[in-house]
Amino acid sequence: MDCVQFIGDFMTESVKVLEHISNEEQPPLSWKDLESIRDKFNDASSDKKALCELLEDMKKAFQKRGNVKLWKPIVLEEIDAEFQKHFMKGENVTFWLFNPEDVRNVEAYMQYCAGVDRVLRTHAGNVPKYAREWFAFYSIWQYHELPFPMPLGTRTVVGALEKLLAQYKPGVLEVSRI
């Protein structure tokens, strides 16, 4: 897969995730339950299989999509600002973004999630009804079998991905040929 295709797929997936988070169906688990499960996923000694079982119904319900146009520009703007706050240094992308091995990435992601949750609470009447719960579910990246935490694909995130791909292009092209 070449870099441009990768960016294209990332944009498509980003909007799909926002659609899933817009799902207006009441989630099977409460935000508190989800937060507790997310914390346990970060605990190395936790029983991951048992945690996954707890999330089965959420997984099914998450497949439904809501109206992506329910996202107000101000809300996405503030979510994007959370990304900038935790993953950017001025105009530059931190080199450990999307790096599965780097603990700074995971720590920044936890702070980012708390920031996004704060934005969703601040704009409670202006975001999709269960956005907090669906975002909390989405943010359990280990459950979704992602190799590393994946912030929501707001505009700076897409730009950051493009910058990183440009930086690491030779390596990416090499891997894509294999």
Next chain:
Amino acid sequence: MAELNDNLELDLGRNLEDDDEDEIAVKYPLFSKAVAKKAEMFKEEKGYRTLCLVPSFILGLCMVGRIKRHYNHALWFTVRSLVDMIGDYGGVSEIY
């Protein structure tokens, strides 16, 4: 872009998306036809034509275009920057 977005919305409304299906032309048939038509229409205009010749990229652009009030403020969201991205990485395809 409006025509592409309209066709994409029609495809999305038909719920043809299947996670196991990779081919854009199968998942988004009306959109794919509209992109091919645009590529033909912009034969002389290198910028737009280049975008239309990378199906997954133009699909991504139209997807984020559904919430364009957020993305259209991004520095990279201009035809020139986008064409530069493709120019930098290559990967133009004429196959649909």
